[in-house]
Amino acid sequence: MEEQKKRILLVEDDPNFGTVLKDYLMMNDYEVTHAKNGMEGFEKFKKDDFDLCILDVMMPYKDGFTLAKEIREKNTDVPIIFLTAKTMKEDVLKGYKVGADDYLNKPFDSEVLLMKIKAIIQRKATETISDSKQFEFKIGDFDLNSKLRFLKFKGGDPVKLSPKENELLRLLALHENDLMPRELALTKIWRDDNYFTSRSMDVYIAKLRKYLKLDEKVEILNIHGEGFRLVVNS
Amino acid sequence: MEEQKKRILLVEDDPNFGTVLKDYLMMNDYEVTHAKNGMEGFEKFKKDDFDLCILDVMMPYKDGFTLAKEIREKNTDVPIIFLTAKTMKEDVLKGYKVGADDYLNKPFDSEVLLMKIKAIIQRKATETISDSKQFEFKIGDFDLNSKLRFLKFKGGDPVKLSPKENELLRLLALHENDLMPRELALTKIWRDDNYFTSRSMDVYIAKLRKYLKLDEKVEILNIHGEGFRLVVNS
DNA sequence: CATTTTTGTTAATGTAAGGTTAAATGATAA
DNA sequence: TTATCATTTAACCTTACATTAACAAAAATG
Numbered sequence: 345m346e347e348q349k350k351r352i353l354l355v356e357d358d359p360n361f362g363t364v365l366k367d368y369l370m371m372n373d374y375e376v377t378h379a380k381n382g383m384e385g386f387e388k389f390k391k392d393d394f395d396l397c398i399l400d401v402m403m404p405y406k407d408g409f410t411l412a413k414e415i416r417e418k419n420t421d422v423p424i425i426f427l428t429a430k431t432m433k434e435d436v437l438k439g440y441k442v443g444a445d446d447y448l449n450k451p452f453d454s455e456v457l458l459m460k461i462k463a464i465i466q467r468k469a470t471e472t473i474s475d476s477k478q479f480e481f482k483i484g485d486f487d488l489n490s491k492l493r494f495l496k497f498k499g500g501d502p503v504k505l506s507p508k509e510n511e512l513l514r515l516l517a518l519h520e521n522d523l524m525p526r527e528l529a530l531t532k533i534w535r536d537d538n539y540f541t542s543r544s545m546d547v548y549i550a551k552l553r554k555y556l557k558l559d560e561k562v563e564i565l566n567i568h569g570e571g572f573r574l575v576v577n578s
Numbered sequence: 579m580e581e582q583k584k585r586i587l588l589v590e591d592d593p594n595f596g597t598v599l600k601d602y603l604m605m606n607d608y609e610v611t612h613a614k615n616g617m618e619g620f621e622k623f624k625k626d627d628f629d630l631c632i633l634d635v636m637m638p639y640k641d642g643f644t645l646a647k648e649i650r651e652k653n654t655d656v657p658i659i660f661l662t663a664k665t666m667k668e669d670v671l672k673g674y675k676v677g678a679d680d681y682l683n684k685p686f687d688s689e690v691l692l693m694k695i696k697a698i699i700q701r702k703a704t705e706t707i708s709d710s711k712q713f714e715f716k717i718g719d720f721d722l723n724s725k726l727r728f729l730k731f732k733g734g735d736p737v738k739l740s741p742k743e744n745e746l747l748r749l750l751a752l753h754e755n756d757l758m759p760r761e762l763a764l765t766k767i768w769r770d771d772n773y774f775t776s777r778s779m780d781v782y783i784a785k786l787r788k789y790l791k792l793d794e795k796v797e798i799l800n801i802h803g804e805g806f807r808l809v810v811n812s
Numbered sequence: 813c814a815t816t817t818t819t820g821t822t823a824a825t826g827t828a829a830g831g832t833t834a835a836a837t838g839a840t841a842a
Numbered sequence: 843t844t845a846t847c848a849t850t851t852a853a854c855c856t857t858a859c860a861t862t863a864a865c866a867a868a869a870a871t872g
Contacts, residue, residue: 440693446680459674467701506848523726531700544850546830553831566830567727568858569741740859776818778861784821800819802869 349375350395350465355385355411356427357403361450365398368454374461382406386414394422395465401428416443420532423464427452443535481517484562484576490514497558508533509555512548516564516574525571583609584629584699589619589645590661591637595684599632602688608695616640620648628656629699635662646676657698661686715751718796718810724748731792742767743789746782750798750808759805 352374356362359380366378377392379385382403389397397415401408412424426447440447445464448457479491487496493510494502505513511533516524526545527537534541549564549572556562565573586608590596593614600612611626613619616637623631631649635642646658657679674681679698682691713725721730727744728736739747745767750758760779761771768775783798783806790796799807 440697445697463674508849527700537700540851542829543852547832547850549830550832567738568829570727573726738858742860774862777863780819781821781861783819787820800868802818 349373351375351377351393352461353377353379353385353389353392353394353397355379355382355398355403355408356400357381358400365454369461372458382408382411385411389415390418395468396461397422397424399424399426401426412444421468423468425457425460425464478518479514481514481520483513483517483520483556483574485559486556486562488513488517490517495555500558503555505555508548509551512545513552516552516572520574520576523567523571523573528571583607585609585611585627586695587611587613587619587623587626587628587631589613589616589632589637589642590634591615592634599688603695606692616642616645619645623649624652630695631656631658633658633660635660643672643676646678650677657701659691659694659698713748715748715754717747717751717754717790717808719793720790720796722747722751724751729789734792737789739789742778742782743785746779747786750786750806754808754810757801757805757807762805 350373352369354362354366354369354376356365356378357380362378362380366376369376377388377394379388383406385399386406397412399408399411403411408426412426415422415424420443423445424443426444427450428447429450446460448460479489481488481490485498488494489496489502490505490510490513493505493507495505495513496502512529515529515532518524526542529545530537530541534545549566553564556564561577563575563577565575567573586603588596588600588603588610590599590612591614596612596614600610603610611622611628613622617640619633620640631646633642633645637645642660646660649656649658654677658677660678660681661684662681663684680694682694713723715722715724719732722728723730723736724739724744724747727739727741729739729747730736746763749763749766752758760776763779764771764775768779783800787798790798795811797809797811799809801807
């Protein structure tokens with residue numbers, strides 16, 4: 345039974361290198377879409393579902409980081425590998441901030457790249473078991489539509505949620521009645537776990553609590569030092 | 579926001595390099611156990627729970643790969659980072675085979691190492707969502723949920739437990755009707771066994787007894803000089 | 813039985829985490 | 843640009859926790 349080939353988006357402006365790499369990946373049973381710059385890369389990304397993105401950092405018009413940021417806005421989960429010239433520490437660090445899964449210094453060994461690709465795709469595969477896209481939730485008397493970013497109470501008017509409010513409430517809902525670790529929200533939503541992001545999160549928890557007050561059966565409890573718990577009392 | 583410090587097992591035979599690295603990691607808020615060879619590394623690994631292992635590949639007696647294999651037999655999940663000299667492709671590939679999460683070529687940039695450590699530990703944190711076994715206990719008429727840290731008596735309201743209360747009660751429950759040695763709790767929970775931690779533990783025993791008074795069939799007995807025993811009389 | 817050691821209990825203290833509100837900054841659209 | 847909204851930072855406050863102290867009681871020791 346031939347498994348579905350994994351799809352890779354390769355964004356690389358050097359035509360020679362790009363082509364060689366694409367061929368090499370295809371020889372190894374990946375389906376590869378090659379974009380020649382950041383702009384084109386983003387267009388192709390929007391049109392298709394990819395299992396992995398490989399982005400060159402240095403590109404004219406739109407560099408790899410900017411592209412990665414745009415990609416992350418659309419999709420918080422696709423793995424991203426950066427290709428950086430030499431050992432540019434700056435780049436590496438910046439890459440991790442944007443949510444890179446790995447980076448490689450050019451020139452690199454193609455077998456190593458292959459191992460990394462395999463490892464990363466497999467990792468995502470195991471993660472994505474319970475992560476099936478869920479965007480609509482019933483929370484007590486509320487309906488949350490986190491695709492359209494609104495929260496509706498019984499018959500009332502839907503309230504618009506800001507992106508952060510929305511993502512946070514969605515994460516809580518995904519773990520309804522269970523612990524939603526602080527760290528999880530911070531890394532998934534804020535992509536950084538420090539004093540300030542943590543404070544920011546608390547502010548958003550307060551906002552959500554305000555919204556949710558309409559239904560007194562619904563509350564967000566804190567588990568000191570661990571995280572929060574969205575409970576619906578019946 | 580002092581979350582529990584993450585624990586790293588560092589196995590590195592070069593004493594200078596090892597010590598420097600250890601200090602650097604400790605300065606960055608990790609708890610580091612330094613083993614000077616593979617043998618010692620494995621002993622220490624068995625004795626404790628670590629969030630991450632950093633293994634030098636080249637070591638006398640037992641090299642990093644062999645050690646990694648042994649570690650994997652005990653634990654399929656701990657992230658492992660290899661330190662390999664130069665760009666030894668062989669090593670890198672072999673490392674991935676053994677289930678490495680990453681590798682670094684010596685010499686490496688310490689900031690990069692730090693980013694990798696952060697990224698890897700965070701990744702693991704998000705993966706470890708549904709481990710709901712071994713966290714729920716029935717103690718007489720009580721239900722202990724030690725993941726959500728609450729203790730519920732029959733129909734009553736759940737009482738929140740502090741981290742220490744929770745861990746201690748959980749340890750007692752794991753040994754229900756049996757001796758739970760003082761030393762065990764002190765090393766597992768307080769990570770140190772001295773006069774003060776011992777006094778602190780007694781304070782927590784008192785707190786637990788207070789909670790458990792609701793059910794007169796449940797009590798915590800002291801075994802002088804040995805430890806405590808959680809008994810449920812039927 | 814007197815003394816030392818271990819355990820029991822309560823209260824005080826210091827620190828960290830979380831809550832709340834408002835102001836400052838950033839980002840976006842009119 | 844202004845005006846508007848989203849997000850972060852700041853300030854201040856409250857609560858939660860762990861430790862330590864102080865003293866009482868029990869158990870062991872010789």
